[in-house]
Amino acid sequence: MLEHVENFAIAHAQAGESAAAESGTFLSPEERLLVARARVGEHRALRQIYSTYQAQVRAHLYRLLGQDAEIDDLTQIVFARAFNALDKFQGNSTLGTWLYRITANTTHNLLRQRFRRERVKTALNWFHSGRTANVGSTRVEARDEAHRILQQLRPDLREVFVLYHYEGLTLQEVSEILEKPISTIGDRLTRARKQLRDLVVA
Template sequence: MEPAEIVADELLVKRCVDGNDRHSFRLLYRRHQERVRQILYQLCDPLSLDDLVQEVFLRAWKGLPKFRQSSQFSTWLYRITWNVATDRRQILARDRSRLQTIAQNISTQHDDPDPIQLDYQDLVRRGLDALSEDRRSVLILHDLEELPQKEVAEILEIPVGTVKSRLFYARAAMRKFLESSGVQL
């Protein structure tokens, strides 16, 4: 068998589909799991990362027979990642809404922590959380994960022009948030 580094994703996918080859899928997992984890970290609660990564690859394994070879495996996988993150955020938003209602009935409201006391990563996370889902996704995939705009467009199933527009407004909002939090850019 060829060394794992030189076997293209497309060949590994073909092996998986043709022969239900778990070894080839294991190579795909090893190759892409860290990037999937990074994307999920930016989009979701870090405490559930392991479960979410497993969910992404489970969906990928089950969906391989339907995978169209017209796009890159990584683009398809990142689309699954985005879908898993979206599903997770919807569940958390629903749960958070319920908890907020309960908390408002029980306790008084506390002020947000002083932004100066937060470290930079927490501040960036808060800034990302303040963005709309559409803008946050584009910013994370393009700026943090360094995916080309064309690939971001494929993952999110939107035109490249929409990616550019959302990226522009997301960066502006993030810049404004960081400046209002005392970060000099």
């Protein structure tokens, strides 16, 4: 059903990729200068990058991990790693996309670890008390439930779903961030949607 749309998106993304490669850069002149200043350790430039992107990084971490006491610490780690790696930033993507990539690398192992732990916990709960009751009907309860459902999604599928649906990125951008082929991303997105539907129906 969604395959037509996905194929079109993949073709469109590939066309976009070649266009970007031709143009050679994803940064505006102001951003290029900002990055250059940040590379030599100028605090004001680092501060500007942090102020511009901290909301994006924090929101992304929250969507990936849910309510978590470690989000502030992880935000700091992401920016510290980004600032230390500015020398390696070639300007082949926007700063936002590059920060998504660092966030994905920073959280990848943590997500897998937590997912495994959560799966064991759920299995034990199920063994002791049976399946949980149906969700409530109010909006707030439904959104809490949404968070709970999302946490049950496998980490690799969750990453793709969050980047595509919540962060509004294209398949091409998600593929660059996760460093996987677009076809893999498309496949993961389809599986994420199916798995979410199954989780909701269950």
